[in-house]
Amino acid sequence: MTIAQMTWDYSDPRTGTSMPASFFFDQGVFDEEKAKIFMNCWHVVGHINEFANPGDFVVQDIFEQSVVVMAGRGGEISAFHNVCRHRGNRLIDERRGNRPGVIRCMYHSWCYNQDGSLRGAPRTENLEDFNKKDWGLRHVRFEIFANFVFITLDENAPAVAEIASGAEAEMRRFLPDLDNLELASESDVIVDANWKVIQENSIEGYHFDLSGPVHKDLAALINFEGYALTPYGQWWTYIGPPNKGAKEAYGVPLEGSTWQTDWFFNIGIFPNTTFYSFPYTDMVGTFIMIPLGPEKSLLRFGYYKPKGRPMPPVTEAAIEWMNTQLGPEDIELNITNQKGLHSLGFGSGKYLIDPARPNQSENLVHHFHTLCYKAIRE
Ligand code: FES
Numbered sequence: 001m002t003i004a005q006m007t008w009d010y011s012d013p014r015t016g017t018s019m020p021a022s023f024f025f026d027q028g029v030f031d032e033e034k035a036k037i038f039m040n041c042w043h044v045v046g047h048i049n050e051f052a053n054p055g056d057f058v059v060q061d062i063f064e065q066s067v068v069v070m071a072g073r074g075g076e077i078s079a080f081h082n083v084c085r086h087r088g089n090r091l092i093d094e095r096r097g098n099r100p101g102v103i104r105c106m107y108h109s110w111c112y113n114q115d116g117s118l119r120g121a122p123r124t125e126n127l128e129d130f131n132k133k134d135w136g137l138r139h140v141r142f143e144i145f146a147n148f149v150f151i152t153l154d155e156n157a158p159a160v161a162e163i164a165s166g167a168e169a170e171m172r173r174f175l176p177d178l179d180n181l182e183l184a185s186e187s188d189v190i191v192d193a194n195w196k197v198i199q200e201n202s203i204e205g206y207h208f209d210l211s212g213p214v215h216k217d218l219a220a221l222i223n224f225e226g227y228a229l230t231p232y233g234q235w236w237t238y239i240g241p242p243n244k245g246a247k248e249a250y251g252v253p254l255e256g257s258t259w260q261t262d263w264f265f266n267i268g269i270f271p272n273t274t275f276y277s278f279p280y281t282d283m284v285g286t287f288i289m290i291p292l293g294p295e296k297s298l299l300r301f302g303y304y305k306p307k308g309r310p311m312p313p314v315t316e317a318a319i320e321w322m323n324t325q326l327g328p329e330d331i332e333l334n335i336t337n338q339k340g341l342h343s344l345g346f347g348s349g350k351y352l353i354d355p356a357r358p359n360q361s362e363n364l365v366h367h368f369h370t371l372c373y374k375a376i377r378e
């Protein structure tokens, strides 16, 4: 079957069937998603406080592309392609760090300033028609949204604030420390699953109290009757009020602890950015599924804490619990789900969308699938 023949009728999620399984492992679909979704969407790189000192940088890879976001001498942020203009050598091979002086290419020592301009190129003084001004690093478009830096490889992409109109206000309701964050830790996990399989799992509450034991711990912290999953065009929220009767969380007593929010707050921006906070924690998490191949993704967990404040023990326990318990329990489901999608016994499934059970609804899964399908087909 060619990809053009692979179609899906998404018009009625209640009577129809879910996005066909082949969309989750077909190389042609993946190539289309790469070209039509990821090469022109916005990618979150980090909080602006990660660029507080001159030379602070974060490197973000998007498939074969690699982009450096760096703070300059005056504190201004620049984003540029991570490649030397001389012969195309990659410049920086770390995820983040600080370059206090210049960015020096390890090959022939061309040196670039923190804003990407070319400072020096050895032995080029006799070259005809060579002007350093013309050989700075090529810039990449970036924007700051909710005090997080986003980049895009598409000069014509609509602004993040336009795509996610209303999202920042919603974030500020639950994440009052948004302006004052610092990165506490980041962990990357390679998952043998399509990026959409990972996303789907996070945007439905149906499996909360029906899957593994750790999920039940989370469900116990939420007043699950009030769990609400709401699509807003290219972004969405899934939010649960706290279970006010909770005495402990993540294996630690709640008594004496402090938190930014006691709600379970999650906000997703298409295609793969999520900001969230666990109930009773003083943190802002990022949860990003980065596609590496049709059946391989890099799952990146970022944890930000209010700058200069010690982390409450409950928050510390929540991060540990996410990294070692809830995360692995979901990843296991991602992997078994990915395997099952190949089966001749599946093909396409059924969404649980029942107005009588809004808190268990898979409406966001359908919404997300539709955005993905439209992006590559319409
Ligand atoms: S490739 Fe960078 S200096 Fe030659």
Ligand SMILES: [Fe+2]
Pocket (backbone or CB within 6 Å): 201, 202, 207, 215, 330
């Ligand atoms: Fe889950």
